Amino acid sequence: MKDVQILWVSLRQQSAKEVPFSSDNYAKFLGGRGLGVKLLYDRVNPEIDPLSPDNLLIFAVGPLTATSVPTAGRFAVVTKSPLTGTIFDSNCGGYFGPQLRRAGFTAVVIEGRATSPVYLWINDDEIEFRSAEPVWGKEVSNTTDQLLDETDRKAQVACIGPAGENQVKLASIMNDKHRAAGRGGVGAVMGAKNLKAVVIQGTKKVTVSDEKQLDQVVSRVRRLLKKDSITNKSLPVYGTAVLVNLINEYGLLPTYNFQEGTFNDAEGVSGEKLLERIFVKRYHCFGCPIGCGRITRAYGEEGGGPEYETIWALGPQCGINDLEWIAAANNRCNELGLDTISLGSTIGCAMELVQKGNLDAQLSFGDTEGLIKLIDEIALAKGLGAELGEGSKILATRYNAPELAMQVKGLELPAYDPRGVQGHALASATSNRGGCHLRGYMIGPEILGSPVLVDRDRIEGKAGLVNLFQNLSAAMDSMILCRFTTFAFSVQDYADLVTAATDLSVNGKELLQIGERIWNLERLFNIREGFSAKDDCLPPRFSKPLPEGGSRNRIVHLEKMLLEYYRIRGWSSQGHPSKAKLKQLNIQ
Amino acid sequence: MPITVDELAKLIDHTRLKPETKRVKIQELCEEALTYEFASVCINPVHVEFAAELLSGSSVDVCVVIGFPLGATLTEVKAFEAREVVRKGATEVDMVINVGALRDKNYDFVRSDIREVVSAADGAIVKVILETGLLIDEEKRQGCIISKEAGAHFVKTSTGFGPMGATPYDVQLMRKAVGNKMGVKAAGGIRTFKDALRMINAGATRLGTSSGVSIVEGYRWAGYSDAWLEPDKPCWTCPSRQASLAKQPKEVYLWYKERCVTCPHRDENIFND
Structure with a gap:
């Protein structure tokens, strides 16, 4: 088995070189998360500041990426998380992963920090460091469009929004404008490196070991996806929001910051209502026959999502029952490059801090007034937003109620009690x-x-x-x-x-x-x-x-x-x- | 794993009985039956020739339902249906018992109804569907005994269209009633490998399900953990949990629910999951 190639990028030196990931390691860890974990464990010293130049930011794909295998379009972002301090991999759909693989790399490892904002343009073997000054401060859609104009419309962009630039610990890395490597503050690590985006175009053919054998297995697993009621019916029809009513029925839908497990207005924010009220069309990630993604319209504007977890975080977690507002807030998070789960959970935590008298702020469960402004402030690290941008654990501890942070190891829990x-x-x-x-x-x-x-x-x-x-x-x-x-x-x-x-x-x-x-x-x-x-x-x-x-x-x-x-x-x-x-x- | 994946597949009647079934779905059903080597495909009479042609020369039988799903048609019609489907390629017929006559204790009529179908089937395997959800235990036992006396080869729990699916409790009761030499087919609501294994443990020798592929594929997970087979809440497999006043005669429904009050697991019966 051959070694696979990693593109090792030094932002400080503005240099890039190819280094092998040995066949032995590939056999032991495959690619993606496993490769990233191995590199991070070997190459990052203990107790470094995740936002320092010493941290590595690894974009990785795997041996199935860009092949005919269904759903093989995802990529992993591996780093030490500024939100948790743990090792972290954040996983993202969209179309970025296949471009990376077709460019001939299994991973791009970013080390150091650029002296001024840059973006990385990988066009097969040609690597360029370009100034990101013109897009620094811009939101995700504008950034994506402008960088594609500057490079190639067929390329793919993984970028941060203002939240990442401001090193907010809830910042995500966005691909295709609304797909997110959302969790753990990976966007903050990218921002701390002064790296606005990685833009990739790959045109090389991806080869597999045994094409005929792979065709046979792919044919089988495609049939299985078509046969399964979740992958062939529930997810295509309703998206992940199909879970809202079900999880609520079980009394597991965290409501008012996990104080309750049933949301009275769940029907109003359900996948069924999404289909009836704001659905525009389905969205498929690369190579995916399921198509669980949604394109929706809120207040006249189209956007990607919201997914189940987002509906919960910006909805029942905060006592909010307005589906259209949730979709609009989700769009705002995508533009700013924010993890909707941690963001919604942290806002819910702040609402309970207010409810319990620990925090004095204009926040209350069920009230959307001023929340969009607060989301902007979180991304810009301003005012109360700067405090919320640290995540619920630090927020609740600051206000003497650490028990009100619904988190494990600093990462906010998702939508299941x-x-x-x-x-x-x-x-x-x-x-x-x-x-x-x-x-x-x-x-x-x-x-x-x-x-x-x-x-x-x-x-x-x-x-x-x-x-x-x-x-x-x-x-x-x-x-x-x-x-x-x-x-x-x-x-x-x-x-x-x-x-x-x-x-x-x-x-x-x-x-x-x-x-x-x-x-x-x-x-x-x-x-x-x-x-x-x-x-x-x-x-x-x-x-x-x-x-x-x-x-x-x-x-x-x-x-x-x-x-x-x-x-x-x-x-x-x-x-x-x-x-x-x-x-x-x-x-x- | 108590049995192998292949052994499990060979116990399954791969079933598609919905009225809206298109021809292409019958083709898919047959192709899957060949791939997984299921025991048979179980279909409505209208599809018999098509299925027989597709499965010709294979080990997969063609099983056709008769007097389905109510069992309340004339004996002559059931016999005619059986004769015709066998002539057109069926090797197994699943007939529905005359439930009303059984509940009336009109045992001679019930016996004759079955016997006529056995005769018309001309050597093909005959399974008698009791529709257990419409019966109390004594009626189920009686249905089993009469089916055996009439020369049927199997007794079968349910149509899948009635008030209840198969339960291990009913399968066990039916196995005890017919002894070890007759077949017992569990059908209705069998959707996972755990359901399937429960029925087999209770004495089923055939499983009727439209989830055959899912059951077999799911069973592959069993090789990676024993934890799948940890016991569940007892109510999950109890017929009394499935009882429904909207679907059952009042006295049958109450007969089931009365058992909940004296059940040793009564204190666990708080939630409906």
């Missing part, structure tokens, strides 16, 4: 990047019944399933494929795809071991940064029962699951990977 889903609770607490539903998507089996429904209240067996999904997700994020394929594919299908596309020959268990290796290396990174078992926890709110709804009287039973989880992982009771485990995974 853990009290009604024990496996999801465990997955959230143990996530290497903090409060996240996608490290191990337990909502699949616990709520959606995919691949099979398991009792959401039961704690027995959950550690094993979380372990399985976390390992698989790490491997998937390194290929890279969309998480929604798990509704239709099984583990062996992913292994077959990797086997056909690369020189590796892996079965399902070997693929999971790659994921496990990545997971353990992420854990080692975090331990090196001072994280420990005490950080595998949830906000204290989840130890008190929900007052009403489909998950009333439930609390999270984390302790028992956590010990079992560590045992299954081969970690000590303090959450440290054992020497034997590291040896088994061939991690030095």
